[in-house]
Amino acid sequence: MAYSFPEEVLEHVFSFLHSDRDRNAVSLVCKSWYEIDRWSRRRVFIGNCYAISPRAVIRRFPEVRSIKIKGKPHFADFNLVPDGWGGYVFPWITAMASSYPWLEEIHLKRMVVTNACLELIAKSFKNFRVLVLSTCEGFSTDGLASIAANCRNLRELDLRDSEVDDLSGHWLSHFPDSYTSLVSLNISCLGSEVSFSALERLVSRCPNLRSLSLNRAVPIDRIACLLRQAPQLVELGTGAYNAELRPDVFSSLSGAFSCLKELRSLSGFWDAVPAYIPAVYSVCSGITSLNLSYTTMQNPDLTKLVSQCPNLQQLWVLDYIEDCGLEAVAASCKDLRELRVFPSDPYEEDEFDIALTERGLVSVSEGCTNLQSVLYFCRQMSNAALISIAQNRPNLTRFRLCIIEPRSPDYLTLQPLDAGFGAIVEHCKGLRRLSLSGLLTDRVFEYIGTHAKKLEMLSVAFAGESDLGLHLVLSGCESLRKLEIRDCPFGDKALLANAEKLETMRSLWMSSCSVSFGACKLLCRRMPRLNVEVIDETSEVAESRPESFTVQKLYIYRSVAGPRLDMPDYVLSMGEESPDLIG
């Protein structure tokens, strides 16, 4: 068009748009904007690897430099998705190997990554810089050796929480002596010992190293010499933090920490021995992120450490912190934005040992005015506490509460916790993520459907009384993208009544609910762009299942790629006319 800006100008303007949503909106304005965005899009986020084919992504965005792909459903984290389900990244890597020679970054979450994938990455992308494998599996340290040996421009290697076939620590030695560009290394999930001298040499020759997360096998007496080589570190994950107290080791460690003027994040501390904790005191005033969720350290040492960090924004800790520790946090850590409290003994029947109750969370909600994100495991909760929290912190955006015993009522009144969670959704108008627990009736879903208009992800377990609950959520939550449900009495009616809604969402997971086989087929017929996958691990053959058969697990997601072709035999796609489709 004669009056529009030249392409280069538009492209430049678009480069200031960082969110995918904004860029997607831009691409809908007109054909030329679509084309400009298409050719200039450098980052792509694929929330579900089966929603679209690699070819389709490459066709639309030919010049991508950074890709993030997610595979398995979230409940795979809790062993609800059987092995072999899928989430293979290989087809993506092979497609990109030929079409994205300049690819720099690959971020994967819950995907199966093989050594062959890693080798292909190492060979195909000359300017490869960032590899983040979050909760992935399927590869061994041999695959890491390929990456280390071949990726000359690698900046970041982050294996967070992945399950690696740990053959040996030798892979680290494959970084050539000429390699100096490491910025971030996270090997905390690995079990075996890496060669310490190789690690030390690597750290000393990489002047841009900002983030180093060691694994448990690195002993405490070795950390000091590593830290001296990298005083510019911003993030540090220690290895095992225990040993008999030796004054020389302590002073060396203490001295090394005091040189870390840029340090903002600390984690690791496996098996931490309180005697060595004061070695980190010198950095506490600058610390914004503290992950003590692997440490067995208890009060008073635990609370003492946390209270020394006035600038703390993110705290991950075990319930050893107790209510008194959280009160101290509320008093000292006024800038706290995210709190995660994990259970130290989740299967312990005897509940009376841990002094962490709802009171700790209430204290933090009172004292920390910037608190936005909460993940809290506890053993008792009350509506009163939840209402307090909601009123104190209307700025909450993520609220995940796990009361360990399923269907626990308000421990004071023995009532369901509907009113408490209702207060949360009513007051916290910006709430994007919510996980429910405790005794809940359909009423809580009425509150959620009515108030949680910005809610994007909802996790429900052992809750509700009838289909109405599910219906209220699906019909009321306008922004809902991901819904995961287990062990709730939700069934066909709600699902079929809200079929169209499902195509506006990324995915729906339902396990141990009351959805019938027949309803799944019906849903699939009505909504051709939904993949309806039934997971059934019983040995019965598909044909013999009656329509009324209650499915074990159900995963529904929108897709423009049609039913996937890599399903194992226990996953049935409802996408064909005949139900007897296997694999």
Add this chain to the structure above:
Amino acid sequence: MDMLCHRNIDLEATELRLGLPGTSERPITTPRGNKRPLDDFMEGSSTEDGDHLECPSAAPPSKAQIVGWPPIRSYRKNSLQQKKLGNQAETTTRVYVKVSMDGAPYLRKMDLSIYKGYRQLLIALEDMFKFTIGEYSEREGYKGSEYAPTYEDKDGDWMLVGDVPWEMFACSCKRLRIMKGSEARGLTCCL
């Protein structure tokens, strides 16, 4: 719990009662008596009548039986388990120690790490060798019996069991010896 159910059924069969055979005042335990009813619901097994709502008020199964609950990632669970094992290992440097009793034909071995304190240890010793240890007091040692439990510490010295805190004892004990007779009395007299 299961054994109890079966025992009850047997008793019922032999009980004399008024009424037609085959009737019972008490409800019969369900055929799937091995599993508590809630288990089936939790593990999501299908029932044709979709009867998921009627969860009996029976005690819920222990958390370990519910798959994927509480929602903790495996690496975190593994980390906790390792910690637990690690903690247990840390309480003693030696686990199995030889135990000798004066006059006994052969020695025994004991795992000290399974005991949480002296009382448990002494009861186990009494049980193993069928004898009685006297009352311990700091001043007089073990009074009221022929026996005195002793141990060899890291330095090779023979010490009376019970003088030092349990953790310290557990770390430094290399072997145990239950002294008898005059030697034992000699020990206790000196204190």
